[in-house]
Amino acid sequence: MALERTTSQVLFDNGTHKCISFTSLVKGEGVQANQFLILDNQRAAILDPGGDLTYMPLTMELNKYTKLSNVDYVMASHQDPDIITSMPRWLIYTDATVVASKLWARFLPHLNSAFTSDRMKGNWEQRLLELADGGQRVRLGESEIWALPAHFMHSVGNFQFYDPIAKILFSGDMGASMVDDASQPLTDFQSHIPKMKGFHQRYMCSNKVIRLWVNMVRQLDLDMIVPQHGTPFMGKQQINEFLDWIETLECGIDLFNQNSFRLP
Ligand SMILES: [Fe+2]
Numbered sequence: 001m002a003l004e005r006t007t008s009q010v011l012f013d014n015g016t017h018k019c020i021s022f023t024s025l026v027k028g029e030g031v032q033a034n035q036f037l038i039l040d041n042q043r044a045a046i047l048d049p050g051g052d053l054t055y056m057p058l059t060m061e062l063n064k065y066t067k068l069s070n071v072d073y074v075m076a077s078h079q080d081p082d083i084i085t086s087m088p089r090w091l092i093y094t095d096a097t098v099v100a101s102k103l104w105a106r107f108l109p110h111l112n113s114a115f116t117s118d119r120m121k122g123n124w125e126q127r128l129l130e131l132a133d134g135g136q137r138v139r140l141g142e143s144e145i146w147a148l149p150a151h152f153m154h155s156v157g158n159f160q161f162y163d164p165i166a167k168i169l170f171s172g173d174m175g176a177s178m179v180d181d182a183s184q185p186l187t188d189f190q191s192h193i194p195k196m197k198g199f200h201q202r203y204m205c206s207n208k209v210i211r212l213w214v215n216m217v218r219q220l221d222l223d224m225i226v227p228q229h230g231t232p233f234m235g236k237q238q239i240n241e242f243l244d245w246i247e248t249l250e251c252g253i254d255l256f257n258q259n260s261f262r263l264p
């Protein structure tokens with residue numbers, strides 16, 4: 001008999017501020033993905049909630065920590081199906097503001113006709129916070145979430161979310177790994193590399209942007225980097241091991257040549 005995996009992990013909790021990750025809500029053929037809840041003084045933000053596949057199980061899990069009426073934001077690192085295709089449901093069933101890159105904001109209404117129906121509360125402009133390329137700090141309860149630029153890693157309009165109280169960087173697809181059980185802690189970085197390498201080589205755009213991003217991230221006070229797939233990096237040592245490795249990785253267009261562009 002298969003053991004039931006723990007559905008949620010408390011990453012941080014000081015009484016008034018909490019970060020929770022949900023690591024096993026995707027069932028079936030979808031790639032494993034993590035969804036996140038940040039709570040501050042009862043106000044809530046959901047990060048990268050995913051698509052139809054995760055909406056129901058995620059809202060059931062959220063109800064253990066907060067009410068849907070407390071959700072102020074649904075924050076999307078980028079536009080992918082595993083990130084934000086559940087958006088129509090959040091717009092209909094909650095009052096949350098969707099936070100996303102200005103590059104994607106005008107494409108998102110293609111997800112569903114809910115945007116033109118009166119089932120959606122308020123109008124599209126009122127329900128959307130469009131992030132300019134530089135990012136910004138977003139007020140949540142009495143805290144802030146920083147939307148940090150992470151463009152071309154991998155989406156052209158890409159953000160990561162930093163929680164300065166928990167000292168956690170929610171890094172989207174950056175640092176993602178393909179593992180069976182993302183609730184298991186990382187013990188050995190070297191043996192973790194094969195679970196990340198192929199993904200980053202293909203899904204990240206180039207080493208140039210990675211190096212610029214690493215320079216920015218090294219300025220943050222960090223206890224964890226938590227990607228949207230796979231295992232988090234916990235503590236300064238693992239964070240530095242990851243940053244040192246990724247900083248030198250050739251990827252994306254670095255690896256393309258004329259052989260990649262031949263007539264089939
Ligand atoms: Fe993605």
Ligand SMILES: [Fe+2]
Nearest residue numbers: 080082173228
């Ligand atoms: Fe992803």
